[in-house]
Amino acid sequence: MWLALVILPAAFGGSFARGPIYWVLAPLPIAPLLVGLLRRSPRWLLLGFPAVLLLPAAVDTRAIEENAQSPFAFALLAVGLLAFLFGAAYLTGFEGGAPASPERMRRLPAAERVAPRWRRRQRVYFTLATLSGVFPLVLVYEVYLSPTTRAFLHELYPGRVGALLQAIGVGVLLLWGALYWIAFLGPLWGHRTGDRALTRRLDQIRQESQNAAPRLAFYVAVLIALGFMGTLLWMRLH
Amino acid sequence: MRRYFFEILSVLLIAGSLVFFAECIGYLAKRDYISSLILLAIGLSVITVGKELARLALVQKE
Numbered sequence: 001m002w003l004a005l006v007i008l009p010a011a012f013g014g015s016f017a018r019g020p021i022y023w024v025l026a027p028l029p030i031a032p033l034l035v036g037l038l039r040r041s042p043r044w045l046l047l048g049f050p051a052v053l054l055l056p057a058a059v060d061t062r063a064i065e066e067n068a069q070s071p072f073a074f075a076l077l078a079v080g081l082l083a084f085l086f087g088a089a090y091l092t093g094f095e096g097g098a099p100a101s102p103e104r105m106r107r108l109p110a111a112e113r114v115a116p117r118w119r120r121r122q123r124v125y126f127t128l129a130t131l132s133g134v135f136p137l138v139l140v141y142e143v144y145l146s147p148t149t150r151a152f153l154h155e156l157y158p159g160r161v162g163a164l165l166q167a168i169g170v171g172v173l174l175l176w177g178a179l180y181w182i183a184f185l186g187p188l189w190g191h192r193t194g195d196r197a198l199t200r201r202l203d204q205i206r207q208e209s210q211n212a213a214p215r216l217a218f219y220v221a222v223l224i225a226l227g228f229m230g231t232l233l234w235m236r237l238h
Numbered sequence: 239m240r241r242y243f244f245e246i247l248s249v250l251l252i253a254g255s256l257v258f259f260a261e262c263i264g265y266l267a268k269r270d271y272i273s274s275l276i277l278l279a280i281g282l283s284v285i286t287v288g289k290e291l292a293r294l295a296l297v298q299k300e
Contacts, residue, residue, distance in 0.1 A: 163269075212297050218290040225283035228276045235273065 001080040002029050004073060006056045015060040025056040042092040071145050082133050121191065132184050139172045244295035251288030255281045 006026050015022050029052045036044030142149055153161045258281030265274035
């Protein structure tokens with residue numbers, strides 16, 4: 001991801017010649033990545049690294065533009081992102097680091113090795129993980145890279161293709177978020193019956209639902225609504 | 239009594255949020271994207287307040 005998003009576009013696009021700032025920013029994402037790898041911290045890996053990775057791209061936006069226009073660069077970035085997510089999931093999957101090695105092990109009889117229901121579950125998990133990678137890639141490809149979509153947009157909306165692509169991009173993001181929440185995470189919630197965090201959360205929700213006072217979300221929503229209404233009025237008056 | 243008050247208020251707020259969403263579409267048609275985003279945020283906030291009041295009405299009912 002670092003090579004595809006920062007180094008290669010900068011090397012071929014001449015970003016390093018723009019000034020010393022790019023020389024400072026380009027190697028910076030490696031620091032949170034190393035910290036995240038050493039500490040096996042989800043915050044450093046999934047928040048710190050992507051946030052710092054965007055800094056060089058923010059200084060020189062051509063890197064993003066080139067990745068968005070070239071199918072090869074997009075494929076490279078997509079493979080890198082998927083590999084990074086799988087790696088981060090593996091490294092951060094065990095609470096407190098790597099799983100402790102067992103004191104003793106016993107081989108199960110061949111007939112009991114993997115129960116059919118676990119084989120079914122593994123198939124479902126594997127399919128969901130694969131599809132959660134395939135779906136966004138296909139959506140992004142169809143919107144931004146497919147020649148058919150490009151030709152269709154140029155024919156129907158001449159001169160407004162850029163703005164329309166941005167709007168469709170936001171739509172794709174929202175659609176994928178809703179799909180992921182409903183169709184991918186939704187079925188998995190029911191499988192986490194032995195999960196302590198989940199049962200704690202369910203107890204919390206049960207207690208909250210019986211609480212006769214408004215929750216924090218109520219006050220935050222009132223403040224946001226009033227604030228934005230004031231902003232809209234101010235924009236109309238000035 | 240309080241239950242009916244919460245119920246009426248929640249219905250009004252949830253229905254009122256639809257007005258903000260409709261206005262949001264109107265502003266999108268005028269290509270005023272900033273205003274449409276602000277209206278979308280107002281609509282979502284109003285629907286959240288309505289949802290919370292509906293929950294309070296349910297608690298009162300029980």
